[in-house]
Amino acid sequence: MNQTEQMTPLTEKDLSYMKDAIAWELVACKKAFQYAHQTLEPECRHLMFQIAEQHQRNLESVVQHLGEHVQQTVQSAVSGAQPMVSQFACK
C-alpha cells in the first residue's frame, strides 16, 4: 500500500473532474475514431486516428490514477480498521 496515497485522498472536486474527464475522453475517442473511418483524405484520416489513440491514452491515465485511490479504501475495509475516509472528512 502506497503511504503517499494514504496521505492524499481524492477530494470531491478531484473526483468530479476525474469523472468528467473520463466521460469527455470516451466521447472524443469514439468520435475521432468514427470520423477517421468516414474521412477519405489520407492526411486527415491519419491525424484523426492519432487523435483517437491519444484520447484513449488520456482516459486510461485518469482511470489508472483513480484505481490507485480505490485500492487504499478497499484495503482499510478488508483489514477491519477504521475507514481512512472519516479521518479526512471536512466539516
Place this chain on the structure above:
Amino acid sequence: MQQTQGHTQLPQPQFTFEGGHVIMFHHEAEGLPKQTDPNVNDRDRMQDLLSQMKYLSDGYDTAMNEASHDALFQVWKQNHSKVKDLERQVYATMFKKGWYRLPVADAQGVADAFSNARQLQIQLPFPSKMPDATGSRAPSQSTTTAMQQARAQAMQTMGAPTRH
C-alpha cells in the same frame, strides 16, 4: 508532413490583400464542395474534433488549478499538453489545406506597440539589459544576472527596495 517534436511545421504562407487587410494563407481551399452540398465534409470533421479538443483543454486547465495533490496535477498537466499538441497539428493541417486564412497585423501597429512597450519598461524594478530597438547596444550581461545582482543588493540592505 514535417514533424518536429510531434508538431507539424506551419508551411510558408502566401499573402493577399482583401477588404483592406493583408491576409495570410497557404493556397485556395482544397477538397471543399463547389456546389450546394449539406453533407458533412472533411473540414467539418476536423473543425469538430478541434472544438472538442479546445473544450477538453479548458477542462484540464481548470482541473490543474484545483488539483489537491501533485500526482493528480501531473496527470492533468500531461493530458492537457498532449491535447494541446494535437490541437496544434490539426490547426497546422487545416491551414496547410487552405481551410482558413489569417489577417496579418498592420506594420505600423506593431511598431507603435513596441515603442509603447519600451516606454512602459521604465516602470520595471530591475535593471534591464535589453538592447534598444535598433539593436546597436548589445547586452553586456543577461537580464537574469542583473536580476540576481539586484536581489542580492536588496537583501544586503535588509529588504529596502532599490530602484535603478
